[in-house]
Amino acid sequence: MDDVVLECRNIVKHYGNVEALNGVSFELRKNEILGLVGDNGAGKSTLLKIIRGAVQPTSGEILINGKKVEFSSPMDAAEEGIQCVYQDLALVDQMTIVDNFFLGRELREKKLGFIPVLRKKKMENETEQALKQMEFSMDVNKKVSDLSGGQRQAIAVARAVFADPKIVLLDEPTSALSEIAKHEVFKLLKGLKEEHSLIFVTHDLNNTLQLCDRIIILKHGVIEYEGEVTKDLSLEELLSMM
Numbered sequence: 214m215d216d217v218v219l220e221c222r223n224i225v226k227h228y229g230n231v232e233a234l235n236g237v238s239f240e241l242r243k244n245e246i247l248g249l250v251g252d253n254g255a256g257k258s259t260l261l262k263i264i265r266g267a268v269q270p271t272s273g274e275i276l277i278n279g280k281k282v283e284f285s286s287p288m289d290a291a292e293e294g295i296q297c298v299y300q301d302l303a304l305v306d307q308m309t310i311v312d313n314f315f316l317g318r319e320l321r322e323k324k325l326g327f328i329p330v331l332r333k334k335k336m337e338n339e340t341e342q343a344l345k346q347m348e349f350s351m352d353v354n355k356k357v358s359d360l361s362g363g364q365r366q367a368i369a370v371a372r373a374v375f376a377d378p379k380i381v382l383l384d385e386p387t388s389a390l391s392e393i394a395k396h397e398v399f400k401l402l403k404g405l406k407e408e409h410s411l412i413f414v415t416h417d418l419n420n421t422l423q424l425c426d427r428i429i430i431l432k433h434g435v436i437e438y439e440g441e442v443t444k445d446l447s448l449e450e451l452l453s454m455m
């Protein structure tokens with residue numbers, strides 16, 4: 214299908230004797246949020262790590278826009294347009310928003326032809342622009358430690374999206390948030406799907422039903438259920454499958 218951006222075919226992952234994934238196949242489509250749900254040990258993190266290139270599958274194939282890819286590292290996955298927002302957010306509290314945004318990819322220019330100098334103003338402007346695109350405005354020189362949970366989450370998402378990925382992977386991004394902050398982040402994520410495809414990994418089925426267009430339930434390394442999120446979907450029935 215034309216609108217498939219990512220396809221996983223028969224992914225198997227063994228860690229020694231542990232079968233973390235046992236033949237997982239699914240598609241991620243353009244402009245959708247796909248929820249990946251499952252209990253502890255179901256294999257969600259392993260699948261996410263394989264898609265973002267941090268772990269290699271024992272067997273199986275990954276296709277991006279119909280082209281087979283093999284990732285040896287997250288850098289390979291980033292080159293194919295895959296970015297991840299991690300569970301712990303990976304933000305440095307004592308640094309400002311702009312410094313977090315450009316961590317490891319600071320913009321520099323050469324003064325007098327050879328002295329590298331940080332392009333502070335350009336980095337500030339680009340960070341402001343990126344936040345504005347997500348309808349989020351704030352002083353980018355604020356320290357991350359001074360932000361609320363929801364604001365931190367927005368910064369982490371904005372940082373991932375700034376790299377202009379096709380696919381954004383979200384690993385339990387709202388687990389530490391209040392209900393109000395969670396709503397704000399969900400609003401932001403729903404806006405993102407106009408330009409991107411998202412995989413939202415969580416334990417929480419309720420969250421998934423609020424946010425996602427389709428869901429996959431993983432159990433003991435296999436897909437137990439896959440389907441569109443509709444009003445008729447019963448939470449109890451889905452819970453029983455987990």
Ligand SMILES: Nc1ncnc2c1ncn2[C@@H]1O[C@H](COP(=O)(O)OP(=O)(O)OP(=O)(O)O)[C@@H](O)[C@H]1O
Pocket residue numbers: 228231232233251252253254255256257258259260416
């Ligand atoms: N590095 C590893 N070495 C050995 N076994 C592992 C490793 N990583 C995961 N596992 C095992 O693989 C299985 C799937 O784990 P995984 O972390 O992918 O599940 P999960 O659904 O993400 O669980 P959680 O929600 O608790 O993070 C579990 O049995 C886990 O113990």
